[in-house]
Amino acid sequence: MQGLFSKVLIANRGEIACRVIRTCRRLGIATVAVYSEADATAQHVRLADEAWPIGGSRPAESYLRGDVILEAAKRSGAQAIHPGYGFLSENAEFAEAVEAAGIVFIGPSAASMRKMGSKAGAKILMQEHKVPVVPGYTGEDQDPALLAREASRIGFPLMIKAAHGGGGKGMRIVHNAGEFAANLESCQREARNAFGRDRVLLERYVEKPRHIEFQVFGDRHGNIVHLNERECSAQRRYQKVLEEAPSPFVTTELRTRMGDAAIAAARAIDYSNAGTVEFIVGQGGDFYFMEINTRLQVEHPVTELTLNLDLVELQLRVAAGEALPGSLVRNKSVPADGHAIELRLYAEDPAQNFLPGSGKLTTLRLPAASRHVRIDGGVIQGDTVSIFYDPMIAKLIVWDKTRAEALQRMREALAETEIVGPKSNVEFLERLVRHAAVTGGTIDTGYLDRHLDEFLPQAAAVVPAHLLAAAASVVLLDQESAAPALAATGNDPYSPWARADGWRLGHPGKRVVALVHAGERLELAAHGNAGQYRLDWNGQHAVVKNAAVHEGWLSAEIDGTVYRLRAVVEANHVLLHDGNARQVFERAAAFAYSASKSGGGDRVVAPMPGRVVLTKVQVGDTVIEGQELAIMEAMKMEITLRAPRAGTIAAVQAQAGEFVEADAVLIRLEAV
Template structure:
């Protein structure tokens, strides 16, 4: 076994590997970019070294800098995590040449599988069903256009050296191909350092099933069961689970055998994932092979009880696979979701900024959290905006979904917007509950799980107001206790005034809707009034994040959180968040004049400028393309008009809300 390894990655996977190494008594070396100087993986490792600027190509994609650190620190192996250099055969080979173990497959195997195009050709030669397409090396745009027309539409363009949903586009018409090709190639080059693409026919309603495989140096290859990842948005996996709800024993056997055969055909060593799409008729087709550990590997760990990172380390150290195929068991059901800093109601725009609060459920045997940030950390614009992975396990799928719902209810993120509410809606959607969702469903029916905050019921509004009142009263008592006159009536927060009944005014804002509530009473007994709202509350009590009270005589309970700035109410099915503002709060019209300018929706880098001063543009015409959070965002003209000024140039970093293009009045 190793005595010291270097982790050539960041975020939750780096933290995950460090914790496993610590348990095994292996010392760890972390590397970090300028943006990650205070990151959690840097703090957790035994030692950490800087390797360059904040952009991946200036740091985490610099194999030479990483190997220099490995040599200088005496690391015996390099764990690549996932993403960045994890599927780069040149880096794996450089490790081998330097006498450092690459904790993954050999470079020769990676070259056969690391390219989606090469992997598809390999599978086809070994009799594994593949989707019709083009995997050739000739990347001339005219050739690709001709091949696309031959294959037919709808068609998928995929980065040949990618993963994680990056560098992928669906094209439904020949005339749309060229623009999508350029965008896909640019995104692939930025994310993976290579712009080669492959084309394949797009199957409209497929299920996404992948098999975890493992091989050792003796030539033994096994699989550890399947994961289903059919709930996807723009090729990004949203829900991952094991076992698949659509799997039959016969299909599992056939797909498992195909996955193992693929590994054996290229002498595969270490962890890998064979991904298939399954059509509506039950036929399955090879999609790609990921020569690395997957983001969703925890669901396999939860149902098998195995530590796949430990397996990686042992196999890389020359040990045989810890278990044979017939000893692999799957028990119960596991589901994973990813908590992101993003705004689902605004096109899933990635977010950045400081995590003002990060509340997550307590880890247990049935609830697992894999994260790379803690409260107070920054979510940076340079990398994927994932905050944590939430994984649950139960005896069966309905119980696992119920446990996941509770775990999400126990979670809250403030600072950048998050996708928690979106996930809560999604896991209750009939297509998910019934196990029928396919990879294209969310993109076609996204409005069913988004659409902004729903208005509160009278009881929910009263619960929010009662929580705020009890919170303020408790804070006033605490302040009074620490003062020189703790018994002063002026220290109370009950609204009492000489000559009239006490009344307080609360103003709660949900999105653009403002609720002004007049409250009389104290200590959990209140009369609440507002426009179209009159609710008596009695016996309200706060404890352990729960509010219990009688609302107009009906007893109810809510999960609640409150601060001076906001209050959140959760009834077990949905959450409502209200901002607390002053009674005479005023906000200027932020949108005023917005039809004359194009602004950056978030911090990022300008990669393409189509606009120039004096040019006539049409409404919706693409003016700029910016890159942020590993995504490309196309900024379009808000109306037809003439450009008066362009304030951005290619390669420039811009702040959020910066005005980039102005139109003439």
């Protein structure tokens, strides 16, 4: 397309790389992907017009190697580099090197980045430009005693934040002076490991705040606009879980004031291209500047769906020197069309403190894309979620005319979602979008952490009889439909012994259906066939009539009541969904027995592959139950490993900096 680039390199991976490729392809722009050893067969590599290897699997060996990525851009003939988000997207040195090489960096200038690269410097700059900021300390003197005095001056609760960085890393809330020193040490260590610098700033912590951000856009012709707000108040440990536009909290008057402040913030750093001004908002509507993210945000699709814009296309056009469209420049506020909500599907285990997961996606079933549903993903069924990167599987985004309708769309989309392989957060998200704090639009940034038990699946309860009968019926129907095909592979396709109806000479046949639910084995004796069954188990029974599965739905009369349930049956599991919650059953061999794996209390093992950051004990040390023994880093988060019991350390088998596999024994206690 005339005026735009002919070839763009995308210095990123996963869903954002795939998302940029889609827009480039629509505009007729050739794309260049880069990939690490772990990503050689990744989707962004397969989708791009060409792809270049850039190093080892760890980010420091590949996606953080600006020099290697820049060399790939030169050799491939790319005219511009899109950094996506994360990795090098907010690295001023990289942006500067790109420009120096005669290649266009699709983002703000290095000078603008440097002004925002330090939270402390950004706060001072915003104060100078009349943008509201939270009271705190931003000085360079990092003496712990001075920081403790400043904390007392600011008052508690307060927040310790890494001065360089983002993504929820290097942040701690401190409720009283007695907690300050330990939290300061932990925050500085995490910041040093994540960003290479351990400078912190202190801020007064706003109680029950909301997180509301404004999408801003600038061009090289002096135009800066805002594209309305997004609310990201549903967070867990500062990580956004649900994002939506517009905010249910923001009034027209508040939108005007915050939008003006967002534009003032962008003008303060002479901003160009896409950026996000983030505010913390009190319950009374008071708002304070937090930071400017000098890149495209993960949650940008909700803005796109409500404004009918392609923000990546705008990025490309602005980077190519075009002015922002006149329709945006003339209107201080762009009218929103409907409501959009985004959720992030992750490979993680909410029941185990959201421990990130990895492994092959043996099943990945997502809703079909439509006017109301959008999927931004970077993996497909059969791909592997790597241990080396963020474990996001996909972003699920919905749109409808009202917020209530959008929430219902999201519930339906989640009901159609199935992830088998690594554990996922789908059930957690289903509870989230039904919770009163979300449906009522009252959630604040700390609500999830304060009430997490309200969102987690409860302890395994007895499966309702009609759902257990439904699951068994689905298995029986699946066996019966598979039998003819299986029989056709034998010498006698008409053999009565190849049928799966349990028929026996002289008496009604019986089949055993074995299912495992929440670790419990359930055996049901089944009589009948072709959707007509009597089921018996543990002194209970159910009569099933007219059971049939069609296009993913089970319809069956169970004990006189007709049910319609979403139903997915595969070789090793059955999934049922009644519109409110899902039930997952493993299919087991009818007469097999499996003993559960037990573990001892003398070992501390790695819960997943990762790097040992710190060991806090030595051989011979005496420890108490729950004491911190080591800290691991995996998938962009710190994991604290604690003593399973009181005792004496017998062996320390891993040292700081060492990469370990899952279940590796790191520390042993002396036997008792």
